[in-house]
Each structure stands twice: as C-alpha cells, then as structure tokens.
Amino acid sequence: MSLRAALNQALHHFRAGRMDEAQRMAAEIRGRHPDDFDALYFSGRLCLRMGDEEQGVAYIEKALANNPGHAEAFFNLAAAQRKLGRLNDAAGSYRRAVEAAPGNAAAHYNLGNVLADLGEAEQAVACYQESLRIDPGLDQAHFNLGLALNGLRRFGEAVDSLKRATALAPDDDAAHYNLGTALINLDRLDEAAESLLRALEIDPGNADAHSNLGAALEDLDRADEAMAHYRRALEIDPDHADALNNMGAALLGPDRTDEALDHFHRALKIDPDHAGAHCNLSGVLLARGELPQGWTEYEWRWKRASPPMRKRGFPQPDWNGSSLKGKSILLSAEQGVGDEICFASMIPDIIDMGADCAVECDPRLAGLFARSFPQACVHARPYLEAENGEATFDYHLSMGSLLKFLRPAVSDFPERSSYLAVDEERRRFWRDRLSALGKGLKVGLSWRSGLMTHSRRIYFAALADMAPLLTMDNTIFVNLQYDRCADEIAEAEKRFGIVIHTWNDTDLMNDLDGAAALTSCLDAVVTPLTSIYEMGGALGIPTFAFHPPHPCIVSLGTTGVPFYPSARIIRQRVGEDWNRVFASIAGELANAA
Known part of the structure; x- marks a missing residue:
C-alpha cells in the first residue's frame, strides 16, 4: 500500500472514531516513513485528539522541521502548547502561523488570547484588531478585545467592542456583564444597570452581575435596590x-x-x-x-x-522607619495635588531627623515646595535621574507611607499653624488687588471637585446650596474653583445679587504658586475636601470644609483636623440638605468678622 493510500485509510479510521485502528496504522506508517511530514503531522493530530498533548507536540514539532511553512501545523501546535501551559512557545507558534498565513483571522485571534494570558495586553489588542479587520463578524474577538481594553482602562473603546459583541451574540451573558462593568468605569450608570440587568435575565445566578449591579444602583441613589442585589449575590455565593x-x-x-x-x-x-x-x-x-x-x-x-x-519606579529600597542621621532619602509625592500638599507636612520631620532629603512632586507644586522646604532638594516629576539610578539615595518612600512612621497617634501631629511659604511679591499683588475690592470679609469659595462622578456627588454642593453664606452682609466672595465654572457663577450672582470675583489672568488649575498667594490673603476659605481645603489648611487660613454624614477620615477620630489646626469640618446630619451646614459656617464667619 502506498504512503498516500495508507494515510487516507488511517484518516478514515480517525474520522470514524476508530482511534485504536488509526493509532496502529499511524505507527506502521511512521515505521516505514519516519521523517515524512504528513505521517508525523497526522500522528500529532491523532495524539492531540486522544488527549496526549505532550506526544502530539513532539510529533508536530518534528513534522515542522521538515516543512517549516505549514500554517495549519503551527496553529495546532500552538493550541496544544497553550493547553500545556507553555505560553511563550504557543505565542511563538501562533506567530509562525500568522507569518505563513497572514489572512487567517483565527490565528491572529488566538495569538491575541495567548498574549493576553501572558499579560501583554497592548499586543493582544493589536492581534484582536487585526483578526477583526480580516473577519469583522468574530463575536468572540470583539468580546476578548473589550476585555483587554477594559484591563488597559481604555473604557470607551472597551464599550464599543463589547457593544459589537452583544450585537453579534445577544444571548451572551458574559458580554453584557463586561459591558456593564466598562460602563460603570465611565460613570454611565444608567446604561451599566441596563446591561447588567440583561446579563441577569440570561443568567439569574450570576453573583458577579448582582454585585456590580448593586454598586451601580447605589451610585444612582437607589439604595434599597442595591442592597437587594448585594443580598442576592450573597445568597448565590456566600x-x-x-x-x-x-x-x-x-x-x-x-x-x-x-x-x-x-x-x-x-x-x-x-x-x-x-x-x-x-x-x-x-x-x-x-x-x-x-x-x-x-x-x-x-x-x-x-x-x-x-x-x-x-508606585514610581525608583530602585532604592523603601525606608523602614530606621535612623536617617547621615542618610539620604527621596520622597515621591503621590495621588492628587491635595494629597501632595497634605503629605508635604511631613517633609520637615524628615529633615529634622538629619536626613539629606530630596522630594519629587507635581511640577505645579515644585516652586511652592522649594520655597517652603529650602533644606530639601525639590524636583518636578518625573525625576528621571533618580529613576534610572544616576542620582543615588539610601532610601526612597512614597510620601503617604510616611504617616505610619511619623503620625502613629494624634499627639504626633505638630502644633504649627502653617508650613507653606508663598512668594512675597505675589502675595503683595493679591493683597493690593483684594484691598481694592473694598472693606469686608474676604472669603474664598469652592463647591465641588474637578472630578465629578455619581458616587462622589454627595460630597459636594451647588452654589445655590450656599444661600445662607452667599447672603451674608459685608462679605466679599472670591472664586477658588479651578475648573470651568463661569455659568455657575453667573447664575449664583444673578440669584443672590452678589459678585463672586474671578480674574481672567489667574490660572487656578495650573499656577498653584499664584493660587497659594491668593489664598494666603483671604480671611477664610469655604470648600469641600479638595485640594482647596488642603491649600487653605497648609497656609493656616481659617478653612471651613463641608462634608456629608459619612465618616470623615481627615478628622482621625477627633472633633478637629489634626493635619490643619486652622481647619474645621462642618458635617451634614442624616437626611438633611446643606442649609444648616452653610448657615453654621455663615454664623462662624459673622462672629469672626
């Protein structure tokens, strides 16, 4: 019997499910033709079908040594290698399959899957996109592309991909679930709830969907419904x-x-x-x-x-609280501008410990910090010389981690009124500009964060909520809100018959040295817990922060604010609006005038 006839007969047994007979014939064929590509490739496929991936891989690798351009063989080899957990080998084999057959959408798609397994999300995205360029109807490719984009926090693109996946596979609960998750991250909560409800229509036992739907509903102020879904999630999976x-x-x-x-x-x-x-x-x-x-x-x-x-990628070991006398340390600021200002209060402590101290911070704060902490060497982020090892230090620490070493008790907070030093020339400029507005208490106003999401709304107010404050006599209001707010100010000015002074030559978002100089000339600041509150407190200005009834972290279990002796937290009571809070602030300001 010829080689071709023998292979055809073995293949016939294979397709008919007669695996023992197919194996017997494959062994006979290999015995007569040990280096033949087709004999080896068939033997490999047969082993894979029977669950022997190791032997199957060995046969296909040997076959490919004789025919290194066979796309299908590389494709099947890669699938087996992935099943064995040999992900790097699988990626290499899928790449060879793509090289041999660049129009094979499945090869690009599966290469994307392996790269996703390896944590190479950006490369996985490129592979999924190429597979969809070849075959736009691959619903699973749209789905996996959405997952990869979600992981990269490219939520808008993830939503687009997952919407295509749900259109192609409307009964895929996983696609609806992941679409809902991406929409939550975009704060598109009504749409998220709709997608998660659809996932639960398909699979009512999806505990993850119940939990995430609860989170979306909670942020939509539908608390009872949210709790019901949390409870259902826990009934399904305690x-x-x-x-x-x-x-x-x-x-x-x-x-x-x-x-x-x-x-x-x-x-x-x-x-x-x-x-x-x-x-x-x-x-x-x-x-x-x-x-x-x-x-x-x-x-x-x-x-x-x-x-x-x-975390910033500095090579130095983290400081562990040990003696810093004669040592050098790099402190890197973290999180937002307000956090950087707050944590900077501990820079003097580090200097007092005898350390040679360097600080990396937001470029907008570099001038203010350099003036405030002249014994420290301040660098605008990114401090590349420290990151690449050219500038060396004994230690590094992210500044928020100083708290566990330097502020283990409320009594460890220093009793100082301020720690930031503004530019004196700019202070004189603002003192003269504010004096020109006439007599009266100069009160800086901020009412919300620049980052507004459903879940954060409860922490902020509208200018209309400040009526008891904005109707005070002998008070001059100064805008400290650092984002686009002209329409809000115009509406409040019309409603209350007041002026909230704003200057077009002042960039409160980016010129923080200038914002500090302005704030230092005010009699008081009224704000939520944003960077405006941190700036006012760090400058020692009487700062009134309004807050919902929720636990207030910055009070640290006290009635005051250990970080800032000049600050007060005025909290709502459960179920009330902001009227009493702002009336209380207005009363305190009137008493101080």
Missing part, C-alpha cells in the same frame, strides 16, 4: 468577597459603621488580599482614630483596582 465589600461600603454611615466593619472583615477572611476591603477598612479605622492599624491598612492603596495607583 463567599463573594466583592459583594461583602460593596455591601459594607453601602452601610457606611453614622449609625451602621460596625455593620460595615463586619462586612469588610468577612470579605478579608474570604480573600485576605482584597485591596478594596483593606482600603475601606483603613478609612473606617482612621475615622475612628485607630491610627496604627489604619495606616497599615492604608498601604493597600497600591493594589486597589479603582482608582488605580502606580
């Missing part, structure tokens, strides 16, 4: 750590903090590495004044998924 954490966050308030804590602890018992639960636990502990454990839990901020944080 060990669902995300649902426990989400329910704990929903319970945070003046009367249910102990319940919230119990949920966080339960989540961590199930998943000790749940960064979100650790961070929520940190917030509760700090608000209660339990600082040592609170700061320890605060270290989990680096691992939380939302909002994500990335």
